[in-house]
Amino acid sequence: MSDKPSFVYVIYIAATAEQVFQALTDADISERYWVGNRLQSNWKVGSPFALKLKRQDGDITGTVLEVDPPRRLAYTFHSHHDGLEREGPSRVTFDIEPQKDQVRLTITHDEFPPGSRVLEHISRGWPLVLSSLKSLLESGRVLRAPWYEEADAA
Amino acid sequence: MSESSKSSFVYVTYIRTTPQKLWDALTKPEFTRQFWVATWQDCEWKVGSPWRLMAPDGRVADAGKVLEIDPPRRLVLSWRNEFKPELREEGFSRMTYLLEPEGDMVKLTVMHEIDRLKAKFIEAVSGGWPLILASLKSLLETGQSLEATRQWPKDK
Numbered sequence: 082m083s084d085k086p087s088f089v090y091v092i093y094i095a096a097t098a099e100q101v102f103q104a105l106t107d108a109d110i111s112e113r114y115w116v117g118n119r120l121q122s123n124w125k126v127g128s129p130f131a132l133k134l135k136r137q138d139g140d141i142t143g144t145v146l147e148v149d150p151p152r153r154l155a156y157t158f159h160s161h162h163d164g165l166e167r168e169g170p171s172r173v174t175f176d177i178e179p180q181k182d183q184v185r186l187t188i189t190h191d192e193f194p195p196g197s198r199v200l201e202h203i204s205r206g207w208p209l210v211l212s213s214l215k216s217l218l219e220s221g222r223v224l225r226a227p228w229y230e231e232a233d234a235a
Numbered sequence: 236m237s238e239s240s241k242s243s244f245v246y247v248t249y250i251r252t253t254p255q256k257l258w259d260a261l262t263k264p265e266f267t268r269q270f271w272v273a274t275w276q277d278c279e280w281k282v283g284s285p286w287r288l289m290a291p292d293g294r295v296a297d298a299g300k301v302l303e304i305d306p307p308r309r310l311v312l313s314w315r316n317e318f319k320p321e322l323r324e325e326g327f328s329r330m331t332y333l334l335e336p337e338g339d340m341v342k343l344t345v346m347h348e349i350d351r352l353k354a355k356f357i358e359a360v361s362g363g364w365p366l367i368l369a370s371l372k373s374l375l376e377t378g379q380s381l382e383a384t385r386q387w388p389k390d391k
Contacts, residue, residue: 090365091365092248092369093365093366093369093383094369095373095377095379095381095382180383181382181383182381182382183369183381183382183383208246208247208248208249209249212248212249212250212372213249215369215372215373216251216372216376219373219376219377220251220376220377222251222376224249224251224339224340225338225339225340226337226338226340227337227338
């Protein structure tokens with residue numbers, strides 16, 4: 082266990098690295114698997130990044146740190162909903178490794194302050210979002226999460 | 236036992252299926268052979284029953300017993316690797332499947348823990364579970380498991 086809190090999640094998807102990279106960057110595709118939230122960026126290093134939240138005020142914002150299609154994508158991640166703004170930005174990195182008939186997608190979300198509440202939120206959120214991404218790329222259908230939609234309606 | 240003397244691995248995935256179908260896929264040989272590197276489990280699925288994960292060549296890969304069973308919601312096994320001495324000597328781990336229906340999908344939580352700091356066994360299963368569970372999800376949602384999980388690895 083390292084002293085610095087982080088979240089790492091690995092998922093394998095029967096798709097190409099290009100398809101996965103596209104899904105991680107395309108606004109229209111993101112809106113389908115990301116429970117209605119929508120990515121917004123021109124994906125140039127140093128450009129702004131945003132995740133427009135469908136059911137909450139205060140988008141997630143950041144800066145694009147790294148773009149290496151179709152292998153790697155990184156951005157800063159600053160939440161503004163539920164009083165999380167004061168935590169400051171954390172960092173999200175995706176690594177896409179092609180393996181014969183599948184890709185290994187690893188997300189590393191780190192650079193959290195100690196006792197981070199954002200870490201709690203994203204630890205619940207990423208497994209659903211990435212499970213839904215896998216479903217979309219493999220079966221053409223996304224997942225629906227009642228708890229997410231109900232929690233956000235409050 | 237304090238938290239600091241444990242190693243654990245927790246993985247959550249969401250699968251479009253029903254708890255009963257997921258339970259069957261996790262326990263029945265005709266399903267596990269498709270997504271779990273051609274293995275099957277030799278078990279009567281009752282509390283106290285011996286449990287063995289069988290490699291396709293007839294070797295016992297892992298063994299333990301059923302500690303808790305509540306189909307199709309919860310299964311707890313004791314679990315020890317049987318063919319790698321450095322893992323076997325770490326003793327028994329505890330593995331829990333938790334199946335929770337949410338709308339038209341099931342949240343599957345796999346928790347694997349052992350009372351030992353920095354256990355090699357937990358490192359090993361941390362590398363294995365994400366691929367097996369991804370393949371299980373593919374099988375239940377598309378009818379096809381991931382190709383890489385259909386056979387026992389040649390180097391083992």
